[in-house]
Amino acid sequence: MSGPGRGRRLPLMSARDYGRAPREDREPGRPSRALVVALLLACASLMVLDGSGGALDPARRVVGEAVGPAQAAADGMIRPVVGLSERFETQDHLRGELAALEAENADLRAAVRTAPYDRARLAELEGLTSAATDLGQALVPARVIGVGPSQSFRSTVTIDAGSQSGIRPDLTVLNNDGLVGRVLRVTATTATVLLIVDPDSTVGGRVAASMELGFLKGRGVLGDAGRLDLELVDETVVPRKHDTVVTWGSTDGASPYVAGVPVGEVVSVYSSLRESSQRAVIDPYVDFAALDVVGVVVPSGTRSDRAVVEADGSLR
Template structure:
C-alpha cells in the first residue's frame, strides 16, 4: 500500500472535490444550466431506451417470471382454493341472476371516472443505485404529458409525473420513499397522508385523532387543487394492519398497494379529469366468479321393458 500521495495528486483531488461541491451548490440554487444538462441527456437517451425496451423487455420479463416462480405457484394454489370455495357457494345460491347483472355492470376504471388519459409504454424501470422508485414512459410533452400529472393503471394509482421530456417522462412511483399523497378512506371519508416506503407496502397516517381505521378499508386518492398532481378517487390500496399504539397522536396503518409494480408495462397518464369528483365510484368491486350451469337428468323407465 502506498504511504501517501504527492502534492500534485492532492491538488488534483482537492480541485475535483471543490468542483463537485460547486456543482451541488449551483444545483441547489436552481441554476438552469444544470437542469438543461439532465434534460438534454435524457432527450438523447430516450430513443435508445425505447429500442432497448422493445428488444430486451421480453428477456427481462423472463427473468422476472423465473425469480417469482415460487410466489406465483403459491398464489395459483391460493386462488384455486378460493375459486373452489366460490364455486361451491355459487351452486348453493338461488339468486345467480342478480349477481350476473352486477357482473355486467363492472366498468373500466378510467371510463367510470371519465378521465381523459394518454396511454404509454414503460421503457425503463428506474435506477438501481439511487434508492429511488421510478419508471420512464414513452410519452412526454409532445403527447400532452406534463409535470405533476397522475399516472394510473386499471388497478389504481401508479405514481405521478416527476419530470416531462419531449418524448418521455419520469414517473415517481407510489412506492418511492419520497412519495406523499393525500388519501381518503372509502366510505367513512376519513382523510390522511399516505407515504411510500420503498416496498409495495405504504403507510397511511390519519389527520384526525377521533377517527379509526379497520383492516380491509379501501384507500383512495383525495385529489389536489386543479387535479394536479392527483385526480380524486383513484384507488390506491387496502389497509392490511392498523397500528393502535397507545400514546400515538393519530392512527397509522399499513396499506397494501393495488398495483403490482414489478409487472408494469403499460400505464395511463391522466391529462384531463372531470369537474365532478367520482367519490367512491372507483372502489374495486369484489371478484365475482362466472356461474357454472348445472343440468339435472331424470331417469325415465322405458315403455317396452327388456325380458
C-alpha cells in the same frame, strides 16, 4: 462420187461401239433417268410387299432385335440428362415451399409464445378504458420502458410518452389496477414517473367507507412486500381492515393527483405511542414490479401524437 456428202468420210465404229446406248446429255450432279426409274420400281415393290400382309416382318424383327437394346440403353442414358433441368426446377420449388412453411411455423411458434403477453396487454388497455370512464378523465396510454432511481428518488419508472403526447409534470399516472404515481419531468418523447411507494412520495388518501382523510407515504419497496403507511388527519379514527383507500385529490382536482383513484386496501392498523395517532398499513392494488401499460391523466381535448382514451371510453 459426186453429190451431197461426197468427199466426207464417216467416222469408223469399232465392234464394241455397236449396241451401246446413245450417250445422254445431262447436267453434272443430276441422276440419270435409269437410276430414277430403278428407285421408283424399288419403292413400288416395297409398297406391294408391305401391303401384302407382313412380307417384311422378319426383316423388321431382325432389325428391331439388333437395334432395340441399343436404343433402350441410349434412352436410359439420355433420359436422366434430359430430365435433369426439370428435376432442378422441382427441387427449387420444393425448397421454396419448405422455406415458406418454416417461416410460417416460426410465426406460429412466436404467436403461441407471446399470446399470454398480448392478452395481458389487451386486458390492461381495456382496463384503462374502464378507468377513464369511471373517473371521467381523459388518458394518454403509455408503456413502461425503464425502471430505476432518478436523482434523489429511489422508485421511479420511465414511460414512452412525453411532451409530444401532451404529457407535462405533475400529472396523475395510473393503470387498470389503481394509482401508479405522478409525472416528475418530461422530454419530447419520454417522461419520468415517481411511484407512490417511494419514501419521498406523499399522496392524499381517503378511507372510502368513512370518508376520513389522511396521508399515504411509501416505504421504498417494490413487489409483494411493497406497502404504504396511512396516517389519518383525525387521530381518534381507527380504520377497519379491508377498507378501501382512494386518492383525496388536489385543490384544482387535477394535479398532482385526481380524486377517486383506487390506491389499496387496509391490511392492518397500529398505534403510534410517540405521536398518539392511529396508522394503517395499506397494500397497494398496483403490482409495481410488473408495470407495463399505464395511462396519464390529461385535460380533455389535449393534443397528442397518439390515440387518447376520452372520458366516455372512446378513442380520439
